[in-house]
Amino acid sequence: MYAQMVKSEATQEDPEMLAAFQARIDAGEKIEPKDWMPAGYRKTLIRQIGQHAHSEIVGQLPEGNWITRAPTLERKAILLAKVQDEAGHGLYLYCAAETLGVTRDEMTEMLLDGRMKYSSIFNYPTLTWADMGAVGWLVDGAAIMNQVPLQRTSFGPYSRAMIRVCKEESFHQRQGYAVMMKMAQGTPAQKAMAQNALNRLWFPSLMMFGPSDADSTHSVQSMAWKIKMNTNDELRQKFVDQTVPQAEYLGLTVPDETLNWNAEKGGYDFAEPDWDEFFEVITGNGPCNTERLAARNKAWDDGKWVRDGLLAHAQKRKMRKVAAE
Ligand SMILES: [Fe+2]
Ligand SMILES: [Fe+2]
Numbered sequence: 001m002y003a004q005m006v007k008s009e010a011t012q013e014d015p016e017m018l019a020a021f022q023a024r025i026d027a028g029e030k031i032e033p034k035d036w037m038p039a040g041y042r043k044t045l046i047r048q049i050g051q052h053a054h055s056e057i058v059g060q061l062p063e064g065n066w067i068t069r070a071p072t073l074e075r076k077a078i079l080l081a082k083v084q085d086e087a088g089h090g091l092y093l094y095c096a097a098e099t100l101g102v103t104r105d106e107m108t109e110m111l112l113d114g115r116m117k118y119s120s121i122f123n124y125p126t127l128t129w130a131d132m133g134a135v136g137w138l139v140d141g142a143a144i145m146n147q148v149p150l151q152r153t154s155f156g157p158y159s160r161a162m163i164r165v166c167k168e169e170s171f172h173q174r175q176g177y178a179v180m181m182k183m184a185q186g187t188p189a190q191k192a193m194a195q196n197a198l199n200r201l202w203f204p205s206l207m208m209f210g211p212s213d214a215d216s217t218h219s220v221q222s223m224a225w226k227i228k229m230n231t232n233d234e235l236r237q238k239f240v241d242q243t244v245p246q247a248e249y250l251g252l253t254v255p256d257e258t259l260n261w262n263a264e265k266g267g268y269d270f271a272e273p274d275w276d277e278f279f280e281v282i283t284g285n286g287p288c289n290t291e292r293l294a295a296r297n298k299a300w301d302d303g304k305w306v307r308d309g310l311l312a313h314a315q316k317r318k319m320r321k322v323a324a325e
Contacts (some may be wrong), residue, residue: 015038044221045155048098050111051095054116058118060124062126065128066126066131067079083169092164093161094107108300120286121201123250123288125288128197137179138205138278141173141176142209153229154226172224184251198252206240206272207234209232213232
């Protein structure tokens, strides 16, 4: 359905409509689902919002892993609320993508058979309780860096979803940092655990912004359409500049010997993540890719009876209504 739609729209595109569309974006107007839009804009947004939704849903898995083992009832309640928020983010985003003419089922199937991706970070394992701190602090922190500018994105439903999501993300980041503070001020063993979590998650967090802009082919068009508001490198720099003082405050060391304040540029110089590792992970060879997709496939298969039941019920009601008319 969605492939047909994108194709039929592409044949109607004329330069005048494209120019008028760009003028609306340049004037800061929001594009709404029923407005005309270029097929490429629709396609890019479906990919981006869909990928974002999948990341929220798959992102529940590494943290869900620790709900039953949280050290106190309070920590358990907080983590549970945080993971539930991520489910909510996934749902808003699937709804926003659905307004573009793709169904949630289609997107889910594309995730499950590997046609659609989710953020590479969720293919790393969460090995200790300190990872719950580091994930909230670094992963949600990087997510906020990406998402705050997207509140101003040109597509109305995406922009509105981001406003709500960002409010919740800042709670996530703070709860993660609170866990890190507790661990960093704890026993030497707890502090070592916090340092170890930072060591493992630092570079994967930097990868969340994507490869350098010089290697990113979609960037120019996406920025003109205001689907992407900043370059990957800009956001990565901002993240490093914000996070390094936070690590210092914790008394932890960022695992990058080249890290150095550069007064001239007003930001840190830092080492690039290992991009070979990044491409390995996004092509399916990260430490947990198989496990994550297996968990999502199982959830989809286990939920089949619910979907079938709801559809049968809706069908019955429809038939009764037709018979009564
Ligand atoms: Fe989220
Ligand atoms: Fe979050």
